[in-house]
Amino acid sequence: MTVTQPAAGQRPAAAGRPARRARWLRNKTLVAGLALLAVIAGMVACAPLLAARNPDQQDLLHVFAGPSAAHPLGTDDLGRDIWARLLYAGRADLVIGFAAVLAPFALGSALGLLAGYLGGWVDAVIMRVLDIVVAFPFYVLVIAVVFALGAGVGSIFIAITAVAWVSYARIVRGEVLVAKRLGYVQAARAAGLSTPRIMLRHLAPNVLGQAVVYAMSDIVLTILAVVTLGYLGLGVQPPAPEWGAMMQAGEPYLGLHPALATAPGVAVVLTGLALSMIGDGLAAEFAAS
């Protein structure tokens, strides 16, 4: 944590917007997490500039090479540059991870909104389906769905969405149950507004905050799931670089060339740390406001 805290009383005249901007800047966890994520995302985005080699180019005369000027992290079992593969793999994991949080967020929030506001049989059906989904261990159901649909990125999206929506539905439903007794919803109803209009224009903006905070911490688990499925050979298919698939490919060489399997893990841990810090920081920020 290298972020320094501004000394108290340093901005006496600042009011309104500058003060609000300063408040989240003082949230060290959030700022450090955002900075770390920015560095990782920046490196991954600039992969062609930072890595001289093509991540898929094999060099069978120079396999398992140690670190050198040409190969900062050495080469893998097919002579491919580990550093280049690490950067390009990050593109796949970050993009898939972030995208795979959006669909469960949207689906779960919509179902939670419907269940909470409409109640009755709609609520009963959604909540009983939810009971059944949560009976399965997360990875077991995700793996089984990917098996049924066939390995690949599309299947990962569907599998994670089919399993992860439940948390969002629970959170949003709980918020709606509280909010629908409040004055602004009662007023909208008394004014004769239509049910879809009340749900989308009045309730949704007010109840989604908690779900957004949860989504930030859910990204960590989602990226882990993408990496895990890659490791099990069910996700991104080789030779495309992906952190989990790289760890699977490096596993047979754990004893002699441990960097192959452990280097991608360090990348995952750093990414997870950045996202956890952002999630914690946001939660604290949300609790404070």
Added chain:
Amino acid sequence: MSARYLALRLAQVVFVAFGVTVATFGLLHLVPGNPARTLLGVHATAGEVAYLSREWGLTKPLPVQYADYVGRLLHGDLGTSVYYQAPVAGLIGHALPVTLSMLALGAAFGIAASVPLALLAATRPGRPADHVIRAVPMAGLGMPPFWVGFILLIVFALGLHLLPAGGYGSTPAGHLESLILPGLTVAAVTTPILVRSLRLALIEVLGSEFVAAATARGLSRARVLLRHALRSTAVPAVSVLAVNLGYLLGGTVVIENVFGLPGVGNLLLTGILNRDFDVVQSVTLVYALLVVLINLGADLAYAALDPRVVLGR
């Protein structure tokens, strides 16, 4: 615990178990194309595929197939593994103790690591030790369990040659030896979750009146912490483990794969690799029923211990 609570909770379990069988049955029918064709491959003749489809009852209407499936389940028939040429129930019976032992050892390691860390953090809130310990969950949650397994393998098995690198041994002592590294890996997943909630529970307890009363009676700091404060955090700790049970159980699939342990998780993965439908279907079912039953046990225990607990959300 009222009879009404018990009846409602049991009805819920029966409904969820029913829903779970619908889900695992549906899983087989999500697979694009005919499962018989998938198993036999592209070179099989149409006659062979038709024969196997009839043999598996795939030509009957879906509701009839589902009724047959549940009927077989109720007789304890979990299907037959095409790959192992053996009943799936027997395979699971052999594999389940391995998975459960690993999980139990992991939970024990996790509690052994979390309690001192949480005590250290909670007794010094806001001090450097607290900050370091609060950072543990943040770093730990982002670690892929199988990567932690790699590191343990490199250090303890391949580097120091202290423990076996994989397999399950052949004697009880060998089993235990083989379970240590997987258990530590499970602990690496549980510790971040446990430390976070134990620390919060302890801080709350340490500020409560009965701790103040115990201190006022002149009991030593160690005795207050260990006998009074720690004991009252046992229930929240166990409930945190129960809530995360689904996540932990799912994580064992990957951990068993890293260490080559012959548990249910590995059974699931080899089943997927060999397109062994009955194995995948039944292992998925067993995992879900395990979660449902353990949660039921935990809920009934709370309800028996705490009269304030009522069913419903």
